[in-house]
Amino acid sequence: DADVTQTPRNRITKTGKRIMLECSQTKGHDRMYWYRQDPGLGLQLIYYSFDVKDINKGEISDGYSVSRQAQAKFSLSLESAIPNQTALYFCATSDVGQGNTGELFFGEGSRLTVL
Amino acid sequence: GNSVTQMEGPVTLSEEAFLTINCTYTATGYPSLFWYVQYPGEGLQLLLKATKADDKGSNKGFEATYRKETTSFHLEKGSVQVSDSAVYFCALKGGGFKTIFGAGTRLFVKA
Numbered sequence: 001d002a003d004v005t006q007t008p009r010n011r012i013t014k015t016g017k018r019i020m021l022e023c024s025q026t027k028g029h030d031r032m033y034w035y036r037q038d039p040g041l042g043l044q045l046i047y048y049s050f051d052v053k054d055i056n057k058g059e060i061s062d063g064y065s066v067s068r069q070a071q072a073k074f075s076l077s078l079e080s081a082i083p084n085q086t087a088l089y090f091c092a093t094s095d096v097g098q099g100n101t102g103e104l105f106f107g108e109g110s111r112l113t114v115l
Numbered sequence: 116g117n118s119v120t121q122m123e124g125p126v127t128l129s130e131e132a133f134l135t136i137n138c139t140y141t142a143t144g145y146p147s148l149f150w151y152v153q154y155p156g157e158g159l160q161l162l163l164k165a166t167k168a169d170d171k172g173s174n175k176g177f178e179a180t181y182r183k184e185t186t187s188f189h190l191e192k193g194s195v196q197v198s199d200s201a202v203y204f205c206a207l208k209g210g211g212f213k214t215i216f217g218a219g220t221r222l223f224v225k226a
Binding site for chain 1: 119157158161164166204208212213216218219
């Protein structure tokens, strides 16, 4: 099984619908992230969380919200989806600690299409 | 602020050709540098990394050297295979938590 699991892997929805993307990890990492990938733009950070009680906005948080239900679970919600939120979404984790270089561990991605 | 610029793709090569994907960065201090690879239908995974100047990261035949004087971290491979077809991302992580990614370079390798 993958260390970082995202569900659903693919979702097609309509404008105005509420969508939740879920992420769970078995790596025991405290830090979790949600990124959005658009062609030619690389990855942009939406939200990040350093622990259950610490959630922070990233570069492109407008239109998104998150919930850190447990150390292992971090969900991304689109309260009212719009077509320009069509993208590939990635959850990632990282470790902290002495000497750690901050390598990110990614899930396989959730492809969202908003019609 | 910190930034990463990498060559635009797509890059199309024949099998066994030499690969270079250029990456330059802007950062204060001494960031760690990474190359991530994304195979079709998969998430990103770390390919190699370097944490200080003149370090060479290597993995699966790929290499990149951290060049502080030219602020570069170019990815190279001597002989590419069809299985190397993927999108490659250069990235840096400075003193804080945030990882900055380049736009990605798609590589196609033809048999």
